[in-house]
Amino acid sequence: MTRMQQSVDSTQAIAESDAVAVERTLAGDRDAYRVLVERHSHSVFRLAYRMTGNRHDAEEVVQEAFLRGYQKLGQFASRANFGTWVYRIAANYAIDRMRQRQKEDARRETPRVEDGDGMDNDPVNRVQDEAPTPERLTQSLELRKQMEQALAALSEAERTAFVMRHWEGCGIEEIAGVLKSSSSAAKNTVFRAVQKLRHALQPFVETKAQARAMGTES
Amino acid sequence: MKHMKEEELIAYREGVAEQRAVVAEHLAACERCRVEMERIEAVLAALDTLPVPDPGADYGRQVWKEIAPRLAEKPDRWWQVWFEPRRLAAAGGIVALIIAAFVVGRVTKRVGPADNVANREQVRERVLVVAVGEHLGHSERMLIELSNEAPDDPKQKEVDISAEQRRAEDLLQENRLYRQTALREGDAGLANVLDELERVLLDVAHSPGEVTPAQLEAIQKKIEARGILFKVRVVNKELQQRQEATKPAPAQNDSAKRERNKV
Numbered sequence: 308m309t310r311m312q313q314s315v316d317s318t319q320a321i322a323e324s325d326a327v328a329v330e331r332t333l334a335g336d337r338d339a340y341r342v343l344v345e346r347h348s349h350s351v352f353r354l355a356y357r358m359t360g361n362r363h364d365a366e367e368v369v370q371e372a373f374l375r376g377y378q379k380l381g382q383f384a385s386r387a388n389f390g391t392w393v394y395r396i397a398a399n400y401a402i403d404r405m406r407q408r409q410k411e412d413a414r415r416e417t418p419r420v421e422d423g424d425g426m427d428n429d430p431v432n433r434v435q436d437e438a439p440t441p442e443r444l445t446q447s448l449e450l451r452k453q454m455e456q457a458l459a460a461l462s463e464a465e466r467t468a469f470v471m472r473h474w475e476g477c478g479i480e481e482i483a484g485v486l487k488s489s490s491s492a493a494k495n496t497v498f499r500a501v502q503k504l505r506h507a508l509q510p511f512v513e514t515k516a517q518a519r520a521m522g523t524e525s
Numbered sequence: 526m527k528h529m530k531e532e533e534l535i536a537y538r539e540g541v542a543e544q545r546a547v548v549a550e551h552l553a554a555c556e557r558c559r560v561e562m563e564r565i566e567a568v569l570a571a572l573d574t575l576p577v578p579d580p581g582a583d584y585g586r587q588v589w590k591e592i593a594p595r596l597a598e599k600p601d602r603w604w605q606v607w608f609e610p611r612r613l614a615a616a617g618g619i620v621a622l623i624i625a626a627f628v629v630g631r632v633t634k635r636v637g638p639a640d641n642v643a644n645r646e647q648v649r650e651r652v653l654v655v656a657v658g659e660h661l662g663h664s665e666r667m668l669i670e671l672s673n674e675a676p677d678d679p680k681q682k683e684v685d686i687s688a689e690q691r692r693a694e695d696l697l698q699e700n701r702l703y704r705q706t707a708l709r710e711g712d713a714g715l716a717n718v719l720d721e722l723e724r725v726l727l728d729v730a731h732s733p734g735e736v737t738p739a740q741l742e743a744i745q746k747k748i749e750a751r752g753i754l755f756k757v758r759v760v761n762k763e764l765q766q767r768q769e770a771t772k773p774a775p776a777q778n779d780s781a782k783r784e785r786n787k788v
Contacts, residue, residue, distance in 0.1 A: 337596060344592070345585030352584065356577050366580075370591050371731065377596050407724055454575055472539055473569065479541055494541050501535045505568045512567045 325389040332380060340380075344373050347390050351397045357470040358401040359408070360459060368404055372397035391481065398467055398485045405463045450511050457507035461500055468493060469500035529558045531565075538565055595733075622652055654768045657703050657715070660696065661761040664722055667692045668754055671729065672745050676738050684741050687734030697726040718760045725753050 325346070331339035348369060355368035376383075376393045383392055458466060464486050471477040471485065483493035529537075529551055536542040537549075552559050581587070671689045704719035725748060732744060748754065 337593075340596070341589050341593070344589045348585040348588045349580065352580050353577050362578055362580075369588055373588060374592050374595060377592075403727060407727060410724060450571060451575065454572055458572075458575075472541070473572075494536065497539055497541060498532050498535050501539065501565070501569070502531060504572065505535075505565055508568045508571060509564065512571050513564075 329380060329383060329389055332377070340377055343376075343389060343393075347393055348373075350390065351393060354394060354470065354475055355397055355401050357474055358398065358466060359404055360455065364401075364404050364408065368397050368401045371400050375400070394475075394477070395481065395485055398471060402463045402467055402485070405466070409463075450508075453508055453511045457504050460507065461503060464488075464496050465500035465503065468496040469504070472497045473501075526555060528555065529561070531561075534558065534562050534565055538562065538569065622656055625652070625655075651768065653703075653706065653710075654764050657707075657719075658761055658764045658768065660699050660703055661722075661757050661764070663692070664696050664700070664726070665754060665757050665761065667696065667729075668725070668748055668757070672748055672754070674741060674745075676741075681738070683735040683737060685735050686729075686732065686741065686744075690729055690732055690734055693726045693729035697723065697730050700726055715760060715764075718756050721751060721753055722757060725751060 325343060328339045328342045332343070351369050351372055352365055355365035355372075356362065359365050359368060372393055375396050379396075383389065458469075461469065467485060468482050471482045472479070479490050479493050479497075482497070483490045486493055486496065488496070529548060533542060533548060537545060537552075542548055552562060667689055671686060674684055674686060674689070676684050700719055700723050704716050704723060707713075707716040707719060728744065728747060732740070736744070
């Protein structure tokens with residue numbers, strides 16, 4: 308059996324097992340929902356973190372997505388994929404959360420202090436420990452800062468479309484569903500997001516490439 | 526040679542291009558477009574290095590621990606959702622509005638096609654104004670009740686706001702609908718206030734059902750700081766005035782017509 312076939316079989320097995328868990332939950336077995344939560348929490352967290360850009364909001368999105376998922380489970384079509392469905396709920400809630408954050412930040416008009424331990428968005432903590440040279444460290448920090456700023460500068464729709472397409476590999480129809488737009492509008496939103504990111508980051512990426520060519524980057 | 530547009534290259538890179546074979550063929554033959562594609566890929570590759578923190582192996586269990594106490598014993602079946610008393614009440618309200626719009630349409634005098642369109646528009650606006658006015662009234666009452674909530678006893682550790690929270694959830698759905706309609710109709714002022722109201726409703730809907738006195742105070746302060754109650758009242762007043770203004774002129778009855786014919 309090829310690796311791809313194994314992967315397809317395993318995805319199918321998870322989907323079937325999800326469908327069983329959904330049916331059992333609807334029949335009143337609350338612990339069956341626990342299986343779904345434990346199985347999908349990590350992937351929903353990844354999506355939520357990339358959309359909101361901070362751990363505190365991401366964790367809130369994950370909890371809210373599973374709470375809403377439970378409340379709306381009766382509306383879930385059993386032939387659909389539970390993972391995709393809860394993903395969509397999380398993406399919608401993350402959009403609400405981002406809007407709320409933007410308004411709060413605009414009101415404060417001061418840089419937002421990270422919640423929790425505040426480690427996630429500190430570029431220093433994001434640098435991989437690979438015995439970096441001082442030049443590499445400086446460039447990596449600068450690039451990361453620029454990347455975070457470029458992502459933060461996208462509109463909620465652009466960030467959602469980019470995260471769902473580029474990082475999570477979601478289909479255009481699925482993205483259009485979350486954005487409540489047509490497929491062609493969703494495609495345009497992906498394009499606009501990449502274009503904005505490119506224009507914001509190209510100079511820094513090229514500097515990095517030049518530095519690598521000059522031997523200052525390992 | 527005609528080169529690829531940035532849009533086509535990005536669509537190809539992100540796997541949403543319609544004519545992938547055409548782009549692939551062009552890239553194989555055109556160095557300039559290939560270089561351009563490499564520059565796009567370099568930016569995307571850099572973005573791929575942004576890490577996502579690992580929430581830990583037992584994260585799923587932690588999430589369950591957090592949400593389990595907030596879950597009902599059994600989720601509703603899809604058809605049960607429609608039989609919740611609050612939904613039945615909302616559905617009843619909407620049905621009443623539709624009937625009202627129908628009746629208004631029936632009693633309006635028969636007129637030419639152009640007047641008909643104008644009348645339909647007026648009726649539609651009146652129905653919308655009435656519906657939004659009611660929605661704002663309900664929101665105002667909920668916010669006033671929440672603002673007046675206080676622990677019965679100073680030693681009380683938690684205050685139950687679950688009733689307001691459930692109402693905020695319902696109002697939130699309606700609010701989104703009305704905000705989108707207001708935006709479509711080009712009523713930016715109303716859309717803005719509904720947008721602000723949505724933030725507040727979102728806060729309340731996502732609060733725990735039982736909050737500490739300190740949390741309650743924080744929610745009340747937020748409501749106060751946003752001045753949302755005042756804004757809701759002002760807009761509601763404006764809507765009432767608009768409702769008055771869009772009321773149809775009294776229909777001419779037969780005796781009036783006879784009087785006019787005498788002249």
